[in-house]
Amino acid sequence: MLDKIGGRVSDRALKWIFLIPTFLFLLFIVIFPLIWSLGLSFCDYNAARGGSPRFVGFNNYRHILSSREVWERFAITGRYVALAVLGEFVIGFTLALLLNREFYGKGLITTLFLLPMMFSPVVIGTFFRLMLDANWGIVDYLLNRLLGLPKIAWTSSPKFALYSLVICDVWIWTPFMLLMSLAGLSTVPRYLYEAAEIDRASWWFKFRYITLPYIAPLLILALLFRSMDALRFFDKVYVLTGGGPGEMTQTVPYYIYKVAFSYWRTGESCALAYILVIMIIGLSSIYIHYLNRLSAR
Amino acid sequence: MKAKGFKLVSAGLLMLVALTLFGYAKEDVTLTIMWADWEPAHLLLKLAKDFTKETEIKMRGNFVPWPQYHDKMFTEFASHRTSFDLCLPDSQWIGEAVEGGHLLDLTDWIKERVDLNNYPDMVMRSYGEYPDGSGRYYGVPGLLDFVLFAYRKDLFDDPKEKAAFKEKYGYELGVPETWEQIRDIAEFFTRPDKNLYGIALWQAPLATAGLVDEFLGLFWSKGGRLWSGREKKVVGYLNDEAGYEAAKLWAELYKYHPKGAANYSVSEALTAMQQGLVAMIATYAAFYPALLDPEKSLYHDKIGFFTSPAGTDPSGKKHHYVQLGGQGMSISAYTPYKEECKKFLEWWLREETQWKFAEAGQITPDKRVVENDRFLKLAPINKVVRESLPLLRDFWEIPEYNEMAEYMSRKLNQACLGQITPKEAMDDIAKKHEEILRARGYY
Numbered sequence: 001m002l003d004k005i006g007g008r009v010s011d012r013a014l015k016w017i018f019l020i021p022t023f024l025f026l027l028f029i030v031i032f033p034l035i036w037s038l039g040l041s042f043c044d045y046n047a048a049r050g051g052s053p054r055f056v057g058f059n060n061y062r063h064i065l066s067s068r069e070v071w072e073r074f075a076i077t078g079r080y081v082a083l084a085v086l087g088e089f090v091i092g093f094t095l096a097l098l099l100n101r102e103f104y105g106k107g108l109i110t111t112l113f114l115l116p117m118m119f120s121p122v123v124i125g126t127f128f129r130l131m132l133d134a135n136w137g138i139v140d141y142l143l144n145r146l147l148g149l150p151k152i153a154w155t156s157s158p159k160f161a162l163y164s165l166v167i168c169d170v171w172i173w174t175p176f177m178l179l180m181s182l183a184g185l186s187t188v189p190r191y192l193y194e195a196a197e198i199d200r201a202s203w204w205f206k207f208r209y210i211t212l213p214y215i216a217p218l219l220i221l222a223l224l225f226r227s228m229d230a231l232r233f234f235d236k237v238y239v240l241t242g243g244g245p246g247e248m249t250q251t252v253p254y255y256i257y258k259v260a261f262s263y264w265r266t267g268e269s270c271a272l273a274y275i276l277v278i279m280i281i282g283l284s285s286i287y288i289h290y291l292n293r294l295s296a297r
Numbered sequence: 298m299k300a301k302g303f304k305l306v307s308a309g310l311l312m313l314v315a316l317t318l319f320g321y322a323k324e325d326v327t328l329t330i331m332w333a334d335w336e337p338a339h340l341l342l343k344l345a346k347d348f349t350k351e352t353e354i355k356m357r358g359n360f361v362p363w364p365q366y367h368d369k370m371f372t373e374f375a376s377h378r379t380s381f382d383l384c385l386p387d388s389q390w391i392g393e394a395v396e397g398g399h400l401l402d403l404t405d406w407i408k409e410r411v412d413l414n415n416y417p418d419m420v421m422r423s424y425g426e427y428p429d430g431s432g433r434y435y436g437v438p439g440l441l442d443f444v445l446f447a448y449r450k451d452l453f454d455d456p457k458e459k460a461a462f463k464e465k466y467g468y469e470l471g472v473p474e475t476w477e478q479i480r481d482i483a484e485f486f487t488r489p490d491k492n493l494y495g496i497a498l499w500q501a502p503l504a505t506a507g508l509v510d511e512f513l514g515l516f517w518s519k520g521g522r523l524w525s526g527r528e529k530k531v532v533g534y535l536n537d538e539a540g541y542e543a544a545k546l547w548a549e550l551y552k553y554h555p556k557g558a559a560n561y562s563v564s565e566a567l568t569a570m571q572q573g574l575v576a577m578i579a580t581y582a583a584f585y586p587a588l589l590d591p592e593k594s595l596y597h598d599k600i601g602f603f604t605s606p607a608g609t610d611p612s613g614k615k616h617h618y619v620q621l622g623g624q625g626m627s628i629s630a631y632t633p634y635k636e637e638c639k640k641f642l643e644w645w646l647r648e649e650t651q652w653k654f655a656e657a658g659q660i661t662p663d664k665r666v667v668e669n670d671r672f673l674k675l676a677p678i679n680k681v682v683r684e685s686l687p688l689l690r691d692f693w694e695i696p697e698y699n700e701m702a703e704y705m706s707r708k709l710n711q712a713c714l715g716q717i718t719p720k721e722a723m724d725d726i727a728k729k730h731e732e733i734l735r736a737r738g739y740y
Contacts, residue, residue: 048371048375048397048399048696049396049397049398050375050397133557134555134556135492135557135569135574136572151556151557153556153557153559155557156558156559156560157557158716242503242560243502244501244707244710245559246502246710246716247707258703261368261371262367262368262700262703263697263699264371264696
């Protein structure tokens with residue numbers, strides 16, 4: 001049967017037969033909403049009320065870029081991304097260095113380290129909310145009973161709320177950094193270390209001139225993925241802090257959700273989403289620029 | 298023979314047509330009702346079996362957890378096609394739903410079929426009428442809800458505590474009648490060394506089931522005003538002396554909360570009471586069964602309830618208001634079963650159905666039930682229900698309520714945490730509310 005069809009249809013036609021449905025599907029679920037929302041970002045539109053969008057030019061963008069509230073949320077998001085990605089990188093890379101040797105049970109331990117990444121962030125957020133509760137959470141209980149530290153209102157104090165999100169994110173995504181770092185470390189040829197050993201090179205020399213150049217492109221890629229993901233994170237804020245206390249943990253994606261689905265300022269939320277996308281693209285370009293430079297070496 | 302055959306075929310065809318028509322007339326109608334996933338919803342579905350028996354219209358539920366309830370309902374509305382036929386939007390959502398054209402206009406049907414004398418004005422206004430005072434109705438009373446207080450009877454009735462309280466404050470420890478007494482009692486029972494705190498109020502910066510729901514009872518009882526009325530001017534009204542006083546007292550009360558209470562909403566406050574962490578909480582009345590459930594509450598047999606207290610404005614005039622919650626019952630504008638839905642509303646509003654609802658421990662705003670003394674014996678909060686019914690007041694029902702309520706919550710939350718003063722919070726809120734209303738063309 002297949003031979004029969006193959007006999008009648010050219011390879012070129014067959015290629016299109018397979019490509020067109022996928023292309024149409026992508027057009028429908030990705031490209032169309034993208035173009036539609038871009039159009040809405042220039043309109044005054046409330047999806048809950050319906051009706052026709054009213055074209056307002058760059059008003060939404062002007063309003064957003066001149067709003068102190070929005071810039072405060074960008075600052076919160078920036079702080080969060082920097083702290084979370086840095087934490088994940090440092091811990092993940094350190095663990096990878098420790099795991100990058102042969103020992104009994106290495107496979108099991110590596111798998112256990114990867115577990116947090118496999119759970120749903122919403123479930124983890126809910127658990128963290130309970131664990132970090134100042135009155136019946138295990139974290140404060142241990143800090144208070146074992147170390148005699150005062151209780152900390154992790155998720156609801158202006159000082160610590162952002163850190164509670166960072167801790168939760170670091171717990172979930174450190175395994176990703178660990179995995180990428182381990183993959184990078186496994187590509188470094190052993191003979192280079194052996195040669196360095198013969199020359200009595202120090203640990204730092206080996207790390208700086210052998211390990212790092214080999215794994216840097218993969219690390220930059222890992223940082224790029226994590227930064228992009230952290231910039232658009234929403235679920236943990238929704239579950240863990242609800243954006244509070246006050247406005248202390250209202251990140252840009254959470255604010256976009258509020259503007260879009262609580263205040264129904266659909267046009268404005270689309271404009272804000274595009275500003276975030278442009279920022280993510282800008283940040284990615286910096287990473288990619290460094291990645292290309294490293295690859296060129 | 299031919300004629301006989303023709304007759305047989307004709308009879309067969311006629312039978313087929315009749316069966317088709319009969320089958321069509323007997324088409325199974327199933328109405329879907331959307332509500333929050335909680336006990337009153339499950340009870341409604343159970344009671345609706347009587348409706349099915351009577352009308353052969355089947356009922357099913359589409360119950361959504363509270364945190365996602367608003368967004369689920371309105372994203373369906375936004376698509377102009379709903380998976381439900383009937384819904385129970387929270388009272389403040391009515392403007393948002395009506396302005397979008399998502400609810401069926403029930404004005405004529407209500408005037409013809411519903412005796413409005415059975416419900417307090419505020420109940421009809423909040424659950425059915427939009428805009429306020431327009432005489433246009435889009436819903437009927439569904440579940441009555443309002444803010445009440447729960448307290449630890451074992452602490453309040455303890456003779457040693459009573460004596461110590463009298464010595465410190467100069468009056469008897471008992472159920473508080475004013476917000477100032479609430480403050481005194483909360484202060485008295487705040488003993489962090491014993492892991493006991495005075496009070497847990499909702500402080501979360503949420504538009505629904507957050508800080509605003511509980512703050513406004515205090516705000517109105519201190520003589521506060523949200524705006525000027527028809528003109529909707531906010532600056533100088535919301536942030537007048539009464540508003541400042543209310544915000545100041547609210548921020549003061551925060552000192553007597555358990556650590557980390559700045560994001561407390563329904564479940565956190567209930568848990569605080571169930572675990573014996575606090576002496577008093579305020580909550581929506583519909584959640585009271587969780588406090589008396591021996592499976593969930595360590596103090597299930599030691600909890601009492603009282604009406605949200607009164608207050609005095611800066612001129613010394615007394616006010617007493619209770620924040621209304623609850624939901625009206627409306628019909629989706631997109632249902633193909635509009636007449637069947639009206640039949641359901643008619644069944645729901647019957648005195649007999651309302652009695653069954655009340656007998657199962659739920660709260661009805663139907664005066665025929667609430668004013669009957671038998672009602673008082675049906676649930677431990679029913680005395681409070683009767684006291685609160687004439688004191689009810691609700692906040693903004695315009696579509697912008699969400700942004701306005703959330704901003705108010707966030708600013709007062711900051712005032713409680715000492716990031717800004719209560720006066721700064723009220724000034725900011727008034728300014729922002731006018732900004733929101735101006736942007737939406739109210740003036």
